[in-house]
Amino acid sequence: MATNSHMRRDEIVKRATTVGLTGVEELAAHFNVTASTIRRDLARLTAEGLLARTYGGAMAPAAHPESALRQRAGEAYDAKLAIARTAAQLIQPGESVLLDAGSTIALLAHELKATSRLHVATTSLSVIAELNDSKGIDLECLGGRLRALSQAFVGPLTEAALERMTFDRAFLGADGVSATDGVCEAELTQTRLKELMARRAERVYVLAHGAKIGHRPFHFWTRLGKPWTLVTDESADPDELRAFEAEGIDVLVAKNPAAAQSDPPAEVKPQNALLQ
Incomplete structure (x- = not known):
């Protein structure tokens, strides 16, 4: 599944907030890119506050409390x-x-x-x-x-x-x-x-x-x-x-x-x- 970096990172965030993310190697295989590319994506998304890093992968940040x-x-x-x-x-x-x-x-x-x-x-x-x-x-x-x-x-x-x-x-x-x-x-x-x-x-x-x-x-x-x-x-x-x-x-x-x-x-x- 080849895609450009912007689309790939958007898809990573979407997967994290819906079905959840697997590890770096599985994401690399899914997007047909190297593991180092996925690590750079995760690092950038974490820095932007869109993901929270875990051992070997990432997850969506903790859900926001329910608003009034x-x-x-x-x-x-x-x-x-x-x-x-x-x-x-x-x-x-x-x-x-x-x-x-x-x-x-x-x-x-x-x-x-x-x-x-x-x-x-x-x-x-x-x-x-x-x-x-x-x-x-x-x-x-x-x-x-x-x-x-x-x-x-x-x-x-x-x-x-x-x-x-x-x-x-x-x-x-x-x-x-x-x-x-x-x-x-x-x-x-x-x-x-x-x-x-x-x-x-x-x-x-x-x-x-x-x-x-x-x-x-x-x-x-x-x-x-x-x-x-x-x-x-x-x-x-x-x-x-x-x-x-x-x-x-x-x-x-x-x-x-x-x-x-x-x-x-x-x-x-x-x-x-x-x-x-």
């Missing part, structure tokens, strides 16, 4: 807005919808404020704040233990409430998402809750902007057994998206905010779109 919801709200805002607007157009009048926590989900809630004949259940304080005064929305708040970082409820009380309800659609957030492993989260309590959310809905959507596709910041995963749809944006790596499609996962790619407002996704019949 208010810190994430401004990250990749345009991409999240495009995703939220695309997701909103999937929802039909009269449906029952489950909204997870997260900054993209909060933007989706904002897009739904003016809709009518909609039942929404959520664990998210941000969603509650967006929809609490919406006259056309019947809002259910799923209580439990408040998780401060995500500003959302988790735990057995939340799960007990969910067991008594079903939904037409569930929209899940993610810290990272993988074609093979599902949704990555910071805590096991979150993975358990998302699994239950997915089981209680007819259709399941994971909203994740391009930087989260293939990203593995933590070691806890939600496996989504039933068919589900990934809603992402144009910054997502096409090769990563093909991996999802190969696993039978539907993929919707949101256009930029201006375009996403005018062109509904293929699943929506124009006469039923809420955002017309």
Whole structure:
């Protein structure tokens, strides 16, 4: 696998943050270069803070601590807005919808404020704040233990409430998402809750902007057994998206905010779109 030095180092970092790195000799064989070339690559990437050296190889630096919801709200805002607007157009009048926590989900809630004949259940304080005064929305708040970082409820009380309800659609957030492993989260309590959310809905959507596709910041995963749809944006790596499609996962790619407002996704019949 011959490649130039810039592309090779980019690929080394990508492998370190997704599948992990093997030793120097294995990397040299993979890239069809000498071991000394790989050592120079690793030294440079380590100096730049992109890798941490180990005996005989390298690894990704220790994962950053989970950031608070208010810190994430401004990250990749345009991409999240495009995703939220695309997701909103999937929802039909009269449906029952489950909204997870997260900054993209909060933007989706904002897009739904003016809709009518909609039942929404959520664990998210941000969603509650967006929809609490919406006259056309019947809002259910799923209580439990408040998780401060995500500003959302988790735990057995939340799960007990969910067991008594079903939904037409569930929209899940993610810290990272993988074609093979599902949704990555910071805590096991979150993975358990998302699994239950997915089981209680007819259709399941994971909203994740391009930087989260293939990203593995933590070691806890939600496996989504039933068919589900990934809603992402144009910054997502096409090769990563093909991996999802190969696993039978539907993929919707949101256009930029201006375009996403005018062109509904293929699943929506124009006469039923809420955002017309």
